[in-house]
Amino acid sequence: MDVFVMPSWGGDGRSLRRSVQVWETLGVAGVLYTDHLFVSAGDDEPQRVTHGDPFVRAATVAALSESLVVGTIVANLGMDHPALVLRHFTELAVLHGGDRVLAGVGAGWNTEEFDALGMDMPRHAARSRRLLDAARLARQLFDEHVATLEGEGFAVSDLPSAPTPGGPPRLLVGGGSDFLLDVAGRYADQLDLNGSSRQLPLGRVDPRKLDGLRRVTTTVAELAKSVERVRSSAEEAGRGRDAVQFSVLAGWVEPCSPSEVASREAAICSAVGAPSLPLAECPYALVGTPERMAALLADRRDRFGLSSIIVHDGPHVEMLCSEVLPLLA
DSSP: OEEEEEOOSOOOHHHHHHHHHHHHHHTOOEEEEOOOSEEEEOSSSOEEEEOOOHHHHHHHHHHHOSSOEEEESOEETTSSOHHHHHHHHHHHHHHHOGGGEEEEEEOOOOHHHHHHTTOOOOOHHHHHHHHHHHHHHHHIIIIISEEEEEETTEEEEEEEOOOOTTOOOEEEEEEOSHHHHHHHHHHOSEEEEOOOTTTOOOOSSSHHHHHHHHHHTOOHHHHHHHHHHHHHHHHHTTSOTTSOEEEEEOOEEEEOOGGGHHHHHHHHHHHTTOOOOOOTTOTTEEEEOHHHHHHHHHHHHHHHOEEEEEEESSTHHHHIIIIIGGGGO
16 A cells, blocks of 8 residues: 655755655655645634645656655646646656656635636536546547547647657546546546545535545445445446546544544544544544554455555654554555
8 A cells, every 4th residue: 555645835945855855765655736826724813824836846856756656636627728737747747757647636626716816716517527528638638649629618629748658647536426436437547535525515615624524424335335436437438447546635644542542533523523433434534553553544445445545744654654554565
């Protein structure tokens, strides 16, 4: 099983070089950047936390490393022509090989960013259609190196793309709605699994907090159903049931003793407004000793084919790579 890191923003080139050396030494598989101009954080007096350019950071990491996979989780397709977004990934694949590039794309969700640019964020249905059409465009550009397509709010006509001798980027999408699961099955190479929107639609009001609540209340069994839908969609599209790999964002990694597990899990639930409940069946939480974390990951690997976890950068990364993953070998 692989570990991908989501770094925090900030720091200069020297600090990034040091981080790359640490990640390589630990055996981290790759580095994925979010794509935001800013995100408001905090409940009482939200502060707008600025983010950097994910493609500049990804390119720098790829140049500093011989092995780390780089990509986005996920690039916002709502603010630019999808072909221009996909071009970044193609160029990274030309320079470093497609097996080192995860082209993570998404529909966009942060209304504040659109407002700050004087743009109206389209309704969810239109953004979903745009993501579908962008996934179709990616497959044409990555696999055939030329594309013609009429999409939601954009079009391309006989558009060439640079050949990628080392193979095309791998297309990643993230989400959990039935629509998104079908898109992943038909077009993606990797799906970062979220809970089903049937359980808790996020909407436009405080989607970050609602996302946390939905993740805490999602179970491994529910993700197994989502994976089966993806595999069926892939098979129907003629791609084979194993065409898509699966990851989850483990947003809560809490090393602790067995006696502390219940209180740590209760604190996680409280933070997102959920009733206190055990989180052994929550795919997004890893709480306990390295042995317990390894057992949880093995169970998720066996039950729904989990192949990698994505975690925020921090001291727990060393523990995961040096103490947990060896127990899965």
